[in-house]
Amino acid sequence: MKQSQKPTYNTLQNVGYMLGLSRRHYPSIPYLCLAMAAVTAGGSIAQLLIVPAVLRQVEVHAPLASLVTAIVFFGAVLFLLYGLKAYLKEVVSTSRGNLRLLMVTKISDKMARTSFPNTLDTEFENRVERALVSCQSPASPTEAVWATLTDILTNLIGFGVYLALLSGLHPLLLAVVAVTTLAGYLFSHRINQWVYQHRKEEDTYQGRLNYLLRTSTDRSYAKDIRIFGLKPWMDAVWSKVMRLYQDYLRQRQLHYLWIDVIDLVLTVARDGIAYAYLIWLALTEGLPASQFLLYFSAVSGFTQWVAGILDKISELHRQSLELSLFRETLDWPETFRFEDGKPLPSTPDMPCEIRFDHVSYRYPEAEQDTLHDICLTIHAGEKLAIVGLNGAGKTTLVRLACGFLDPTQGRVLLNGQDIRQYNRRDYYALFSAVFQDFSMLEASVAENVAQRVEGIDTDRVRQCLDQAGLTEMVRSLPQGLDTKLGRKVHEDGTELSGGQTQRLMLARALYKNGPVLVLDEPTAALDPIAEDDIYQKYNRMTAGRTSLFISHRLASTRFCDRILFIEHGRITEQGTHESLLAAGGGYAGLFAVQSKYYQEGDSEDEQAI
Numbered sequence: 001m002k003q004s005q006k007p008t009y010n011t012l013q014n015v016g017y018m019l020g021l022s023r024r025h026y027p028s029i030p031y032l033c034l035a036m037a038a039v040t041a042g043g044s045i046a047q048l049l050i051v052p053a054v055l056r057q058v059e060v061h062a063p064l065a066s067l068v069t070a071i072v073f074f075g076a077v078l079f080l081l082y083g084l085k086a087y088l089k090e091v092v093s094t095s096r097g098n099l100r101l102l103m104v105t106k107i108s109d110k111m112a113r114t115s116f117p118n119t120l121d122t123e124f125e126n127r128v129e130r131a132l133v134s135c136q137s138p139a140s141p142t143e144a145v146w147a148t149l150t151d152i153l154t155n156l157i158g159f160g161v162y163l164a165l166l167s168g169l170h171p172l173l174l175a176v177v178a179v180t181t182l183a184g185y186l187f188s189h190r191i192n193q194w195v196y197q198h199r200k201e202e203d204t205y206q207g208r209l210n211y212l213l214r215t216s217t218d219r220s221y222a223k224d225i226r227i228f229g230l231k232p233w234m235d236a237v238w239s240k241v242m243r244l245y246q247d248y249l250r251q252r253q254l255h256y257l258w259i260d261v262i263d264l265v266l267t268v269a270r271d272g273i274a275y276a277y278l279i280w281l282a283l284t285e286g287l288p289a290s291q292f293l294l295y296f297s298a299v300s301g302f303t304q305w306v307a308g309i310l311d312k313i314s315e316l317h318r319q320s321l322e323l324s325l326f327r328e329t330l331d332w333p334e335t336f337r338f339e340d341g342k343p344l345p346s347t348p349d350m351p352c353e354i355r356f357d358h359v360s361y362r363y364p365e366a367e368q369d370t371l372h373d374i375c376l377t378i379h380a381g382e383k384l385a386i387v388g389l390n391g392a393g394k395t396t397l398v399r400l401a402c403g404f405l406d407p408t409q410g411r412v413l414l415n416g417q418d419i420r421q422y423n424r425r426d427y428y429a430l431f432s433a434v435f436q437d438f439s440m441l442e443a444s445v446a447e448n449v450a451q452r453v454e455g456i457d458t459d460r461v462r463q464c465l466d467q468a469g470l471t472e473m474v475r476s477l478p479q480g481l482d483t484k485l486g487r488k489v490h491e492d493g494t495e496l497s498g499g500q501t502q503r504l505m506l507a508r509a510l511y512k513n514g515p516v517l518v519l520d521e522p523t524a525a526l527d528p529i530a531e532d533d534i535y536q537k538y539n540r541m542t543a544g545r546t547s548l549f550i551s552h553r554l555a556s557t558r559f560c561d562r563i564l565f566i567e568h569g570r571i572t573e574q575g576t577h578e579s580l581l582a583a584g585g586g587y588a589g590l591f592a593v594q595s596k597y598y599q600e601g602d603s604e605d606e607q608a609i
């Protein structure tokens with residue numbers, strides 16, 4: 001979805017959205033806001049009345065007792081109102097905070113469950129970051145919007161009361177206030193539109209800065225940063241992006257400054273006219289001092305209520321732009337079918353035939369297809385190896401088979417049916433996988449293998465760990481299966497080596513026991529003995545399942561029923577290890593190169609591996 005120049009949702013729709021959310025989850029919020037507004041406006045009105053009322057008592061020479069009574073009465077009212085306000089503020093802030101956290105989980109759900117191609121889309125990634133920023137603290141728009149709505153209500157109540165108070169004055173004065181108010185609002189609205197239209201620029205800068213921040217704090221980059229002296233590069237890029245970002249911020253500030261200047265001019269004009277009129281009334285009609293003070297304070301206060309409404313509506317509008325971004329992120333189109341797709345119940349022994357029917361694939365924004373017209377049937381129960389040089393398209397082919405990507409041309413079929421019609425989550429349930437870029441959870445060994453907190457089958461976990469060759473390692477851990485892994489969350493967590501983590505991922509794939517097994521370089525981080533051990537077990541692990549196996553170590557492919565050799569996005573050779581060697585093509589050439597390095601001078605290539 002490309003960013004439109006206009007926000008998808010206007011302010012009213014966004015306020016409606018927030019009210020709807022609160023009605024479903026924290027229904028008290030709007031009522032508490034309303035009560036806060038009434039109490040705050042009540043306090044201001046009491047403050048307005050107190051001095052003229054006391055002055056009036058003096059003017060009419062009232063007895064001291066009634067003077068004291070008036071002061072005590074107003075003091076008590078103010079005390080009550082301010083006490084109530086402090087209490088309401090505490091109560092409402094908890095609910096507002098909880099609602100904001102709920103909105104954070106909505107974004108993280110979207111990111112975790114969105115169609116996979118969206119995760120490769122930088123625009124979506126930037127949008128998610130912006131949406132998370134809009135929920136990150138109580139001052140963020142998703143929470144601060146309630147304070148703004150409360151302020152608007154406060155100002156409206158004050159406006160109404162003051163309007164009633166001033167209704168006896170000349171209507172032209174009210175017209176002046178109305179016109180200046182409207183002019184100010186329209187102007188600030190226009191400026192806010194400019195900010196919204198330039199938000200993509202801000203997204204880009206923030207995305208780059210966040211990337212640099214993440215990279216410099218990410219432990220996995222720590223070695224490269226030191227060895228390759230990446231810090232100067234990071235500093236240079238940071239300075240360059242910061243310069244551009246600051247230019248943009250200056251421009252934005254200049255636009256906001258214009259709002260303030262125009263607002264100031266309008267306020268001075270409004271107040272000036274109002275005061276001139278009141279002074280004229282005092283001089284010509286002998287307005288008493290207490291009334292003069294009341295009207296004088298009311299006019300000044302009235303313009304403040306109006307300015308308050310104006311300011312807060314502008315602020316609401318700004319917050320609404322962020323809320324619109326938040327909602328647009330949630331609305332980001334899904335290219336895959338999920339709950340609206342056909343269900344696909346699976347069992348571990350379900351036969352799965354995956355067929356590529358004239359499949360081509362081009363990554364978004366790429367100029368060329370990565371895969372060209374692939375026709376391939378991966379038979380149920382077949383062990384298929386995919387080999388080829390870097391960038392040949394092996395991972396892309398596996399991504400298509402797993403349903404992470406949909407072909408740009410052609411179809412991927414499961415047992416003869418186009419996979420696009422299925423609930424994609426059901427389709428994913430068919431796969432057990434070990435990917436190159438695996439993800440270990442900061443959780444216990446058992447949770448990592450079972451990928452759940454409750455209902456873990458411990459016997460099965462042990463069995464899978466054993467198959468992956470981790471029994472000894474787990475036995476040596478302080479709390480066995482319950483040992484926490486990783487140190488980002490658990491200070492006393494255990495760090496595994498690359499090879500141990502890869503074995504753990506293998507155990508995880510075995511625990512899931514999907515009918516299709518995908519192994520994308522599963523032995524890359526293993527030592528030769530471990531690698532040999534895994535190969536020995538490979539037949540057992542894949543028994544009865546369809547399996548896809550990417551490897552750069554061609555010796556491992558001998559365990560497979562068929563080998564595909566991919567070059568430049570096309571299947572150029574396929575067959576068994578022996579038949580491909582006999583054919584003397586690209587595969588045989590690659591094998592010869594590898595064999596040479598494994599055992600120089602050995603005439604028997606196969607023995608050499």
Ligand SMILES: Nc1ncnc2c1ncn2[C@@H]1O[C@H](COP(=O)(O)OP(=O)(O)OP(=O)(O)O)[C@@H](O)[C@H]1O
Nearest residue numbers: 120363366370388389390391392393394395396397
């Ligand atoms: N997200 C992406 N966007 C654009 N192009 C991509 C993307 N991912 C991969 N490519 C391109 O697609 C081509 C094939 O990549 P792929 O990862 O499928 O190759 P591979 O055979 O698995 O390589 P390797 O052996 O290095 O893992 C490469 O030219 C790569 O630049």
